[in-house]
Amino acid sequence: NILSPENCDIEILDNGRTINDFIDNKIEELGSKDSEQPFYVANLDDMVKKHLRWLTTLPRVKPFYALKCNSSPAVLRTMIALGTGFDCASKGEIQLALSLGVAPDKIIYAHTTKARSHIKYARTHGVNMMTFDSEDELVKISFCHPTARLVLRIAVDDTCSVIRLSSKFGARLGTVNKLLGRARELDLDVIGVSFHAGSGCTESSAFKQAIADARHVFDIANKLGFQMTLLDIGGGFTGRNDFKVTFEEVSEVINGALDEYFPSDSEVEIIAEPGRYYVESSFTLAANIIAKRVILDDTEHSDIVENSRDRTMMYYLNDGLYGSLSPIVDEPSYYKFEPYCHRVNIDPVYQSIIWGPTCDSTDKLTDDYWLPELHVGDWLLIDNSGAYTVSLCTEYCEIKCCIYLTELCQPVPLNCVVYIGKAMYY
Ligand SMILES: Cc1ncc(COP(=O)(O)O)c(C=O)c1O
Structure with a gap:
């Protein structure tokens, strides 16, 4: 249908x-x-094949498709049929996903700098999971959506990526303690950590370091009393077959790092925000x-x-x-x-x-x-x-x-x- x-x-x-x-x-x-x-x-078959490849290559990681990458209705409907979640970056994207029948709990509002009205829209429509990377964003969220489930985005080393994002987004590790302390003061609920290693990453070890950094933040947050249950490893996975580092090569490093820092019995849910990989x-x-x-x-x-x-x-x-x-x-x-x-x-x-x-x-x-x-x-x-x-x-x-x-x-x-x-x- x-x-x-x-x-x-x-x-x-x-x-x-x-x-x-x-x-x-x-x-x-x-x-x-x-x-x-x-x-x-x-070719929607190509997307279906990509999904099957994802399931076998990164079995512990649930994809939340990054809508910004291509929101053609048939693409979104394919992703819905495949049962993925969605990464939305604005009110318009949330609106679009909801209008196609995506359940609010399958959406992560993965933008660290959100307009107030967009946060309020998310709250009204039951979209609770969202990222932040600064004190100002925390204050904004405490006014607009105090019951949000927050994911702290950290900056990671993306020097080996063709398209880099960490100069614009992500908290430095040195600021994490203070930031989490502020979330506590504001009585906000922090449930996880996210990062984006940049798109077109040519050095898989960047993912290993990013996952190790995320573990470090989990430990700090747990000590502060947060119940940390979510790791979001972002997007950036190539969807081309001719890129110098293959999806499989990157995934092997990710799987190893997840087993080391977030073993299956840690009961941490692992998600990702692939965009280009699928389309x-x-x-x-x-x-x-x-x-x-x-x-x-x-x-x-x-x-x-x-x-x-x-x-x-x-x-x-x-x-x-x-x-x-x-x-x-x-x-x-x-x-x-x-x-x-x-x-x-x-x-x-x-x-x-x-x-x-x-x-x-x-x-x-x-x-x-x-x-x-x-x-x-x-x-x-x-x-x-x-x-x-x-x-x-x-x-x-x-x-x-x-x-x-x-x-x-x-x-x-x-x-x-x-x-x-x-x-x-x-
Ligand atoms: C927060 C976030 N998640 C996911 C993506 C998707 O990245 P890609 O299409 O390279 O997988 C982007 C791209 O800019 C992003 O900013």
Whole structure:
């Protein structure tokens, strides 16, 4: 029911249709309407497989999906069907999760700097678990939600992560004693510790140290009389198969550290807040080349007429920095931008610069990429584009999103596609 076509705008891939057939049809359909709207296609099977992989690889850790990463309705409905919890970072995200039927006790309000009105909204709607990392936040919570179940977020060493968060969030270990003392004075209930080791962590030992630090905070809190029952190991787990440190490698270190510092008989519940892990690889973007310029290099005089080295191609896509591709521009060391042609094309390849559609010259997606010659109206496909893309689109962007399930993944015996979306204007 949760994933029924009526609820999710899902189109079923039946009669052996493949995702490539689906993309072909969609492009043809757009062409017949004289449209070149960019769109996403998402493979929900991929998310189901990720979940099964999570359950076998990190069996002690319950995932609370970080909604901020991609809150497409079909994604959320899939996560609900899989039975995960949810990490919400704002009133709007809590509202969305509740509107889809998520129980309030399956939500952690995992933002350490919350607006008063958002905390009050959480209280009114029974969302009690929330993070904090400062005295000011404690005071705010004591006014707005005095019965909240609090999780102290600590800063950890994230120097080996591509996307770092501990400079903005997390209490230093040296301040924990005072902070917990203040929570006691305010008669607040602290139940656990959280951290986020940063996204794209290349050094698994960072998790071990973070878990050891969390143990230290548990010991301090227990001495102060708190009943500590929850450890939240955050997000940051890669969802790509080509990242230099695999999910399995990181998990092995986490499992070892959990057994050492929080053995099963300690009765501490372990949760995590994965975002990109679930959605990154399930989404593919199809964007259209709306304009092209060929830049000839006058300095080279070759006898070969079609010399791939005497020219640079400039392509202008209808999605970019101000559309759904800001992560590619902002975090190039994590997000690989490796577009490929929708239709198979052969040599020669040309150095290509790919721009987004706006008038801003920072709206550049890559400036050293080799592609066969493409033409206005051709389509480029970009894999691994499910994380912080659709969810960060500006108002200018109206991205379409097609989501499909095949019957590969039991126990979800569906075979369908979802089409959500908008086009980008500029
Ligand atoms: C508090 C918190 N939890 C979880 C996440 C999800 O991180 P990721 O998508 O890298 O798993 C983030 C991302 O910014 C975050 O800030």
